[in-house]
Amino acid sequence: MTRTSRRLVSVLAAATIATTMAACGGDDDSGGGGGGGGGTAEDNEATDPGMTEDSVLIGAHYPLTGPAAPGYSEIPTGVQAYFDFVNANGGVYDRQIEWRYLDDGYNPTNTGQVVNQLVLEDEVFAMMGGLGTATHNAALDLLNSEGVPDLFVASGSSLWDNPEDNPYTFGWQPDYESEGKIIGQYIAENLPDAKVGLFLQDDDFGEDGERGIRQYIDDQIVAAESYTSGNTDLGAQITALQQAGADFVVGFNTPIYTALSQLTALRLNYQPEWFYSNVGSDPQLVGSLLERFSSGAVTGTSLLEGVYTTDYLPTVDEVDNPWVQLFQRVWDESGQEGELTNFRIYGMSQAYTMVQALQAAGRNPTRDDLVAALEQAGGDFEGPALAPFRYSEDRHAGIGGMGVSRIGADGSAEELTGILITDVGDAEIEEYDGEESTPPESGIPDEEAIG
Amino acid sequence: MSDLQTPAGAPGAASDDAPSTATAAANASSAGAGGRSFLPKSTLLRHLLVLALCAVLAVLLLEGTERSTNDQISRIAFYAIAAGGLTLLTGLNGQISLGHGALMAVGAYTTALMLDVDGDPLPLAVIFLVAVAVTAVVGAIVGVAAARLHGPYLAGATLALAVGVPGLTLYFSDTLGGEQGINVRAPRAPDWFVEGIEALSGERGQGTKWLAYIAVACLLISYFLLANLMRSRIGRTWRAVRDQEVAAELAGISLGSWRVLAFVVSAAAAGLAGGVLAIVVRLTAPGSFLPVLSLSLLTAIVIGGLGSLFGALLGSVLLVLLPEWARDFGLEVLDMESAQASQAAFVIYGLLLVATMLFAPAGLVGTVRLALLRRRAARAMSRAGGG
Numbered sequence: 001m002t003r004t005s006r007r008l009v010s011v012l013a014a015a016t017i018a019t020t021m022a023a024c025g026g027d028d029d030s031g032g033g034g035g036g037g038g039g040t041a042e043d044n045e046a047t048d049p050g051m052t053e054d055s056v057l058i059g060a061h062y063p064l065t066g067p068a069a070p071g072y073s074e075i076p077t078g079v080q081a082y083f084d085f086v087n088a089n090g091g092v093y094d095r096q097i098e099w100r101y102l103d104d105g106y107n108p109t110n111t112g113q114v115v116n117q118l119v120l121e122d123e124v125f126a127m128m129g130g131l132g133t134a135t136h137n138a139a140l141d142l143l144n145s146e147g148v149p150d151l152f153v154a155s156g157s158s159l160w161d162n163p164e165d166n167p168y169t170f171g172w173q174p175d176y177e178s179e180g181k182i183i184g185q186y187i188a189e190n191l192p193d194a195k196v197g198l199f200l201q202d203d204d205f206g207e208d209g210e211r212g213i214r215q216y217i218d219d220q221i222v223a224a225e226s227y228t229s230g231n232t233d234l235g236a237q238i239t240a241l242q243q244a245g246a247d248f249v250v251g252f253n254t255p256i257y258t259a260l261s262q263l264t265a266l267r268l269n270y271q272p273e274w275f276y277s278n279v280g281s282d283p284q285l286v287g288s289l290l291e292r293f294s295s296g297a298v299t300g301t302s303l304l305e306g307v308y309t310t311d312y313l314p315t316v317d318e319v320d321n322p323w324v325q326l327f328q329r330v331w332d333e334s335g336q337e338g339e340l341t342n343f344r345i346y347g348m349s350q351a352y353t354m355v356q357a358l359q360a361a362g363r364n365p366t367r368d369d370l371v372a373a374l375e376q377a378g379g380d381f382e383g384p385a386l387a388p389f390r391y392s393e394d395r396h397a398g399i400g401g402m403g404v405s406r407i408g409a410d411g412s413a414e415e416l417t418g419i420l421i422t423d424v425g426d427a428e429i430e431e432y433d434g435e436e437s438t439p440p441e442s443g444i445p446d447e448e449a450i451g
Numbered sequence: 452m453s454d455l456q457t458p459a460g461a462p463g464a465a466s467d468d469a470p471s472t473a474t475a476a477a478n479a480s481s482a483g484a485g486g487r488s489f490l491p492k493s494t495l496l497r498h499l500l501v502l503a504l505c506a507v508l509a510v511l512l513l514e515g516t517e518r519s520t521n522d523q524i525s526r527i528a529f530y531a532i533a534a535g536g537l538t539l540l541t542g543l544n545g546q547i548s549l550g551h552g553a554l555m556a557v558g559a560y561t562t563a564l565m566l567d568v569d570g571d572p573l574p575l576a577v578i579f580l581v582a583v584a585v586t587a588v589v590g591a592i593v594g595v596a597a598a599r600l601h602g603p604y605l606a607g608a609t610l611a612l613a614v615g616v617p618g619l620t621l622y623f624s625d626t627l628g629g630e631q632g633i634n635v636r637a638p639r640a641p642d643w644f645v646e647g648i649e650a651l652s653g654e655r656g657q658g659t660k661w662l663a664y665i666a667v668a669c670l671l672i673s674y675f676l677l678a679n680l681m682r683s684r685i686g687r688t689w690r691a692v693r694d695q696e697v698a699a700e701l702a703g704i705s706l707g708s709w710r711v712l713a714f715v716v717s718a719a720a721a722g723l724a725g726g727v728l729a730i731v732v733r734l735t736a737p738g739s740f741l742p743v744l745s746l747s748l749l750t751a752i753v754i755g756g757l758g759s760l761f762g763a764l765l766g767s768v769l770l771v772l773l774p775e776w777a778r779d780f781g782l783e784v785l786d787m788e789s790a791q792a793s794q795a796a797f798v799i800y801g802l803l804l805v806a807t808m809l810f811a812p813a814g815l816v817g818t819v820r821l822a823l824l825r826r827r828a829a830r831a832m833s834r835a836g837g838g
Contacts, residue, residue, distance in 0.1 A: 064790040065797065073790050102778070103793030108632065109739040112732045113526060117775070120519035120659070134631040138734040141634070145658060157631070202621050203630030228621050229630060 041094035048367045050125025057098045058083075058354065059124035061114050061139070062131050064103035067230075071255055071285045071343050072131055075154065076101040078347025079129065081334035082327075086351075086444055092358045100124065108138035115139035119148055126151055126370060129172070129350045133157040133204060144168050149370045151357065152350050152398070156279070157204055158424060161390075161397040168371055170378075170391065172350060172398035174312050176205055176252065177424045179277055179402060180212020182310065183250060185429050186404045186417065187275075188216045197246025197272070198224040199237065199261060201253050209252035209277060222246050227257060234264040242270040250275045255282055259289035262303045274307045278402065281309035282342050283411035284316070301411040309413070312386050312402040313349055316342050317412035323349075323384040326439045349384040355445055356381045362449040376450045382437040383445070386419045397423070401432055494682045502675045509667045513660070514652045521663040522731075527764075527771045528666035529555075529727040532673050534751045534763035536720025539677055541749070542758025543686060544713035545693035546597060547605055550612030551721045552744030556735070557589050558582040558725025560620065563633040563735040575638050575665065575730075582726040583719045590718020591711060598710040613745045617737035632736025635729045637662060666727045673723055674760050680716065681760075689713055750800075754807050756814025765815055773800055 041054075050057040064073045076099070083097040091097060100122060102114040111132075118124045119142065126149035130136045133155045140159070143150040144166045152172035153160045156179065160171035187194060196217055200206030206226055214221065223244035225237040238261060241249055249272045251261060258280040265271070280286070287301040314321040319328075327348045331340040338344075358365070360381075361373035378391030387401030401421030405413040419432035440446060491497050513521055537551050561582040566572045573581075593612060597605055620627040627633065640661035648654060680686055691699040692709050700706055729735050751770045756762030774796035781792030811818040 064793045069790075076789065101789050103789065105793075107738050107741065108734050108736045109728070109732050109744075112734070113522070113771075116519055116522040116659075120517065120522065134734070134736040134738050137631055137634060138732055138736070141637070141733045159631075201630075202624065228618065231618075 043363060044094060045364045047364050048125060049123035051365070052095075054094065055096045055098050056092070056358065057100060057122065057124045058126055058128050059115075059118035059122065060099075060101040060127060060129045060131075061104045061111050061118075061135065062101055062129075063106035063135075064101075066105040066107075067256070068106040068132070068254075070289070071282065071341075074338070074341055074343040075129065075131065075347040075350075077336050077338070078327075078331070078344030079351045080347075081331050081336060081344070082348040082351035082355075084334050085330045086355055088333075089442065089444055092355055093363045097355075097358075104132075104135055106132060106135055108134050111135040112138045112142070115142060119143065119146055124148065125367065128152050128354050129154045129347070131155065133159065136160075140166060140169060147367055149367050151370075151374070152353060154346075154350070156208075158208060158397075159204075161395060161424075163375075163394060163396050166396075168367075170371075170374060170396045170398070172353065172389075174278075174387075174399045174402050175397060175424060176208035176277070177212040178400070178422050178427075179310055180209040180252070181215055181422050181429060182212075182402060182404065182420050183209075183275060183277065184213035184216030185420070186308075187213075187220065187248070187250075190416075191248060192220075194220060194248035194273070195222045195244075195246050196220045197222060197241035197244060197249045199241065199249055199251040199253060199257075200224060200226040201257070202226040202228045205279070206252045213250060227253070229254065229257075232260060234260050235268075237261075238264045238268055238270060241272070242268060246272055248273045248275065250277075251280055252277045253280045255280050255285045256289060258286045258304075259293055262286075262290060263293055263298070266298075266303070276307060276309050278310045278312065281307065281407070283407055283413075284341055285343070287411065301407070302409070304407050304411070305409045307407045308416075309405060309407060310402045311405050311413060311415075312399050313342075313345060313384055314386075315413055316340055316345060317410070322438050326443050327384075330443065345384070352383050352445060353381060353385075353389075356383065356447045359445060359447040360450050362451060373450050377447065381445075381447070384437075384439075386436075387421050387432050388434065390423065495679065498675055498678050498682075502671060505671055509671065510651075513663055513667065514648075514654070518659045522659050523771055523775075525659075525663045525666035525727070525731040527767050528663075528670040529724045529731060530748065530751065530767035530770050531764045532670055532727060533721045533724035534748050534755070534767050535674055535677050535760050536717040536724070537748050538752040538755075538758055538760065538763040539681065539689075539720070540713050540717035541752060543681060543693065544689040544710060546710060546713060547602070547749075548597075548609045548714075548717070549606050549742070549745050549749065550593065550609030550616075551717070551748050552740050552742065553612045553616035554586050554590060554593075554718045554721035555725035555728060555744065556616050556620070556737075556740035558586045558722030559729040559735040559740070560627060560633070560725075561585045561722070562726040562729040563635045564626070566636050566638070566729075567633055572636075572638075579669070579723060579726045583722045586722025586725065587715050587719040590715045590721070593718070594711040594714025597714055598707040610742065610745075613740075613742040617740050620737045628736070630737060632734050632738070635733045635735060637730045637733050638665075662731050666731055669723055669727050670764075673720055674764075677716075677720065678760055685712070750804055752814075754804060754814060756816030756818070756820075759814070759816045759820075762814050762816035769803070773803070 044053040046052045060076060062072060062076050063069050080099055083099050086092065087096045102118065104111040104114050127143060128151045130139060131154040136153050136155060137159065148168060150169040152170060156173050156176040158175050158177060160169050187196060198210055198221060200210055210224060223241050223246055225240050227234055227237055251258065258276050283301045283304050286304060290298045290303060314323045316324060318324050327345050328340050330348060331344060357370060357374050360377040361370045374391050375393045378389050381389060385399045386403060387399050390397040390400045400423060401419050403415055403419045404417045405415045408414055420429050421432045422429040513524065533551055533555055537548060540546050540548055562578055565578045565581060596608060600608055621629055644661060648660065688704055688709055691704060692706055696706060732739065747770055751766030752763050754769060755766030777796035777799040778792045781787040781795045782789065807814065813821055
């Protein structure tokens, strides 16, 4: 998009926001109520494509087939379960949320194709949770030039936080650089003598993470090795870490490479301490991958005992956490196959934020209203995430913090720090002093409409 | 859409005759059958006429369909361009390549890098020509190696290309963008185009539509050139090299250099396909050029019918639309989960491939053409018997 047409879009956006805000002001006189806005089902109107009187269509792309499918393909089933739960309780402003997700096989060419289909043919009102950095990158241009809200991209790349060029795109999970900083500070404070080796995926996931971690422990790092996704032989990388004398390895890698690095180290009799960033550390998935890759020689999560990681959402092993209890109830009610997993919790948490955004956007929002609602109110949303979002008119970055934890024998996580919040660049790391949120009684958020 | 195939396309049908008589016979018989008698005798003129007809049809098709269909057509176009080049190599010259996806990557990355400059990039036509030239050079290098290899060895060597090239983009991640690739700034539609489309159908002639027109134009031009090449002396020589190595060599044909030439032409088509892919997908990333891309191109030309451009197009249409139909069928009619429906699409594609191999080994186009030839022969026999 050129600068002039971008300016045109933002002028148009501002104009629509102004008119709808005026309209919302009128609405408020008729009294608040269910979902925060006024009016009843009779006041519902179709606005932009995908938003009808009684339904709103949300779309997404996920790897449902292919090598990236294990784990990730569970996310949309979690989303489905939560939307079903909300729909059974009347929906949002008496609208049922329809959820349509398609397979892209983690191939950017396919992503472009399915997003085209979702936007041009199925006419989704908004996208939510499109997964993957390279894959979603292929859809970025189309979504922003069509003016389709592109919410909560499921990747920690910093690409999504660029409101000037991509005014419709919002991140959701903490970015990898902030995560790297938090990991770096934890090591600097608690393990100042560790000789740190980095194990990095060879893309911006690894690069952003490395940039963050080097801000704190550049002098402690003795080696940085990277792997290419798709190449399953890690002998060279792990040997290099071993020879450099690293006794503490930090991995920015996907779950498959957590399993592969563990098995390779086992074979080489290399026993450092491990710290896996959030993406690659799901104990259940890694446990099942380990079992499969080792043909049953390694069972369960035993190899992961004592491994450090980070958390920004409650995990499935925290059975006393009210959010996990809510999600367990929602999952059981949905009647889908399988157990509640951390990937499904991730999907439900995104769906929860989506419902908040739809509520804040008011009874009859346009696509631009939805974006405006997130920019204005998104920073104050309370949900399952441990730290608040960083949404504002200038920022489209998601959750701003996480805690460091350690995986126990049964795959449960023991928290080592409080919630640490930070941001990209020079931003300080601070302890989050906000109260831990609890889910509302009904299990459904109740955000006020903006305006 | 286009019917520019050579009559000798079905390998079994033509291989018994000397290539030139096969072509001549097919021409004479098609004229005699009355179906195409209005077409001019000159190959070039006839192809030009078909080209013009197809161009008109393409405009009608693009203007008569939704934007999402326009996008599908662009995707069919880039697969079809690459498949057209591959069908020339495999169907006409008898060489197999499992590395055409990698050659597409070369074209795509060349295009992406040339569009990703400060200031105004060169005209798209120039960029595409450079992409074609660069890929042709790579094709020549591969072709020199390939000309010495046969069957499984050739398949293995080209497969190495398909596996290796995406890795290069990670190795040179500073210039080639690594795993997340290079965002392609799709060229904007010129004013004359926007106004022309507005006058024609009253729609917005930008974005998807402009790209679809570029893609289809590239498809038509490349098929026109390939069709002429296939019907020329060069095409006949390739067929001779494929069918009768010894006879061809005795006739003074240097097998090696003709094989390299076929590889170069085929690579050039893959390069153009890559360029179109880059602007249509608006991203070039290694994930788009995995070995599975090369394999799907090969399945497309096999299903469509080896050696036939129309078959390559048909195969590409199936390649793009079939998974989508299968998925929608699973989702809407059978009420499956999205994940199951996506997996079902692969199963259906595989079943179709198996069925084609069992019941129509010459591919869809080849089978129809064989049936036609047989009927014509039977009719000629009965006429001869009756007279």
